[in-house]
Amino acid sequence: MNSRNANRRGFLKRGAALAGLAVGAMPFARAQSLPGAAADERPPKDLSYGERSRFENSVRTVTLGGPRDIIPGLPAGEMGQRLTPLQDSTGIITPSSLHFMTGRGSRLPDIDPREHRLMIHGMVDRPLVFTMEELKRLPSVSRIHFIECAGNSGMSHYKAMVKGIEVANSPALTKSTFVIQQVHGRVSTSEWTGVLLSVLLKEAGVQKNASWLVAEGADSNRHSKSIPLEKGMDDVIVAYSQNGEAVRPEQGYPLRLVVPGWEGVSNVKYLRSIKVVDTPYYLKVETANYTNMTPDGKASWYEFQVGPKSLITFPSDAHQLPGRGLFEISGLAWSGRGAISRVEVSTNGGKTWKDAQLQRPVFRKAFTRFRLGWNWDGEETLIQSRCTNEFGDVQPTMRQLGKLWGDKREPPIAGSDVENFWQTAPIMEFFSNPIQPWRVGRDGSVQDALYKS
Amino acid sequence: MRFIRASLFLPATVLAMCGAAMAQSPTYKVGRPPTEAELRAWDNVVGPDGKELPQGSGGAKEGAKVYADKCSFCHGQNGTEGPAPRLIGGVDSLSTRNPVLTLGSFWPYATTVWDYINRSMPRDAEGSLTPDQVYAVTAYLLYKNDIIKETDVLDAKTLLKVQMPNRFGFFPAKPEAAAKNGNWKPNWNQAKPASR
Numbered sequence: 001m002n003s004r005n006a007n008r009r010g011f012l013k014r015g016a017a018l019a020g021l022a023v024g025a026m027p028f029a030r031a032q033s034l035p036g037a038a039a040d041e042r043p044p045k046d047l048s049y050g051e052r053s054r055f056e057n058s059v060r061t062v063t064l065g066g067p068r069d070i071i072p073g074l075p076a077g078e079m080g081q082r083l084t085p086l087q088d089s090t091g092i093i094t095p096s097s098l099h100f101m102t103g104r105g106s107r108l109p110d111i112d113p114r115e116h117r118l119m120i121h122g123m124v125d126r127p128l129v130f131t132m133e134e135l136k137r138l139p140s141v142s143r144i145h146f147i148e149c150a151g152n153s154g155m156s157h158y159k160a161m162v163k164g165i166e167v168a169n170s171p172a173l174t175k176s177t178f179v180i181q182q183v184h185g186r187v188s189t190s191e192w193t194g195v196l197l198s199v200l201l202k203e204a205g206v207q208k209n210a211s212w213l214v215a216e217g218a219d220s221n222r223h224s225k226s227i228p229l230e231k232g233m234d235d236v237i238v239a240y241s242q243n244g245e246a247v248r249p250e251q252g253y254p255l256r257l258v259v260p261g262w263e264g265v266s267n268v269k270y271l272r273s274i275k276v277v278d279t280p281y282y283l284k285v286e287t288a289n290y291t292n293m294t295p296d297g298k299a300s301w302y303e304f305q306v307g308p309k310s311l312i313t314f315p316s317d318a319h320q321l322p323g324r325g326l327f328e329i330s331g332l333a334w335s336g337r338g339a340i341s342r343v344e345v346s347t348n349g350g351k352t353w354k355d356a357q358l359q360r361p362v363f364r365k366a367f368t369r370f371r372l373g374w375n376w377d378g379e380e381t382l383i384q385s386r387c388t389n390e391f392g393d394v395q396p397t398m399r400q401l402g403k404l405w406g407d408k409r410e411p412p413i414a415g416s417d418v419e420n421f422w423q424t425a426p427i428m429e430f431f432s433n434p435i436q437p438w439r440v441g442r443d444g445s446v447q448d449a450l451y452k453s
Numbered sequence: 454m455r456f457i458r459a460s461l462f463l464p465a466t467v468l469a470m471c472g473a474a475m476a477q478s479p480t481y482k483v484g485r486p487p488t489e490a491e492l493r494a495w496d497n498v499v500g501p502d503g504k505e506l507p508q509g510s511g512g513a514k515e516g517a518k519v520y521a522d523k524c525s526f527c528h529g530q531n532g533t534e535g536p537a538p539r540l541i542g543g544v545d546s547l548s549t550r551n552p553v554l555t556l557g558s559f560w561p562y563a564t565t566v567w568d569y570i571n572r573s574m575p576r577d578a579e580g581s582l583t584p585d586q587v588y589a590v591t592a593y594l595l596y597k598n599d600i601i602k603e604t605d606v607l608d609a610k611t612l613l614k615v616q617m618p619n620r621f622g623f624f625p626a627k628p629e630a631a632a633k634n635g636n637w638k639p640n641w642n643q644a645k646p647a648s649r
Contacts, residue, residue, distance in 0.1 A: 288569075
């Protein structure tokens, strides 16, 4: 754990009351850690599979505001989501244990890999069944890719967060709930290892008129998704490994689809069947939801690709600045189309922008870490980032995003009307990638300035 | 123009060869053909042409019983109360500021209703309904949404004839447009700021 990271943790709001003292106290705190030799007297642990220091407490959080938060005694529903603490992230890889998840069935599948099979069937010359062992005999690839839920950053998550906090009426929950995690935490990046789906499809021999794939999982509700054959023949991975070890149970153990750059719902977990067909199957997750309603009552469907998006992860609303002076603004940028080529940061509400430094190498369809030194003068201001991908696609402001979806009004990017705008906005629930401004107050507090002003 | 005309006169033999070249042969020879039993067990995601629908049938009357027994606990006695998503009503609400999205007002295909109930419901006992029960509860929900009559019986043939009210409420009309590059959506470049 480097000292910068330790500093950041010191800024967590939980410690806000002490924050005024924090900077001056830091050398002292470090000196204090020397007598920590006492900690070594704890009984030796089983170190065969390591765990992090007991002083580290960064965790995934659950989605708030669901019916089970509000009505006691309901039967088990979907497992729901676990959200990545982006506010604690460094570099570009999300630890597997902190990778966001959506659990669709009521139980976490517990699949014996010796029993698991993948079947390729439908419009193919040779339907095939593979064991895990057989899949691992085929040529493999390792690639770094983000996975993002299409609903990430949608306004309903903000509303659910506010409602959840209100219903729980718990100061502890209020203090540990942040927009950066509850609203934006449905995105993570891992190194995925497996077989390219194109290898399996060629092995089975795709027939001439085929145009779509239907992928199905072995979880209890048998999650399924239609995917164009063209994408399946491009860069889709049938992955058995994540960040150097087997894919975790909540990520689809023993086998999952990784569909780079496309909406998270396509990345079918517990993968057991790929059917080659000649039409999309109009499944529930591509009609009833994961479709985008526009103001005229028509909904878009089969969108797939995640737009260019960036977020300042430090400082964000999970942090408290101890006082004026030098800070490193740091954040993440990603795009479903190609590599991130530029991230600009504004520390004055969008009046001027500076190029941030990108962490290299930059991977396509993966998190890109950006950094920019910032000397805060102690005055209230808005900080925000804006990214561009290698094709010149630029991350929009909320106003620009509204226009793309047919909203004719001109809401401010931040200010007292923002909340009204959200209340009456067309449903831009999916593929929401607006610039996220954070408001830094004179007291060093950092607040969301997009969903609420 | 020249290219287009030339392609019209490609000899049939050349076209046949192209076809042959497209047929791929296995490279690694790993894996085995599925058994009939495996295909039967796993090939049951139902598409819009209903090829995977099993035999069986059911109507709204039997469906009402299945609904009360298996669904109402989460979806409410009338399919409107929740807490699980509302199932009934909402037609004509889609272009208002508070659209009510139900399987009646929003879902474009009846096969989707059948498939989701069959494989993913009821929660905690997913896949436990018999084909007759799934046809019946589908009929009940479509009847309650005024899409079919109470006396209509659904089976693998009649389900495909059901016209859902929002069948043409989605764009692009042909999802194939999206299959080309995965990106039909508005060009993000439109969001380019005026000054850089």
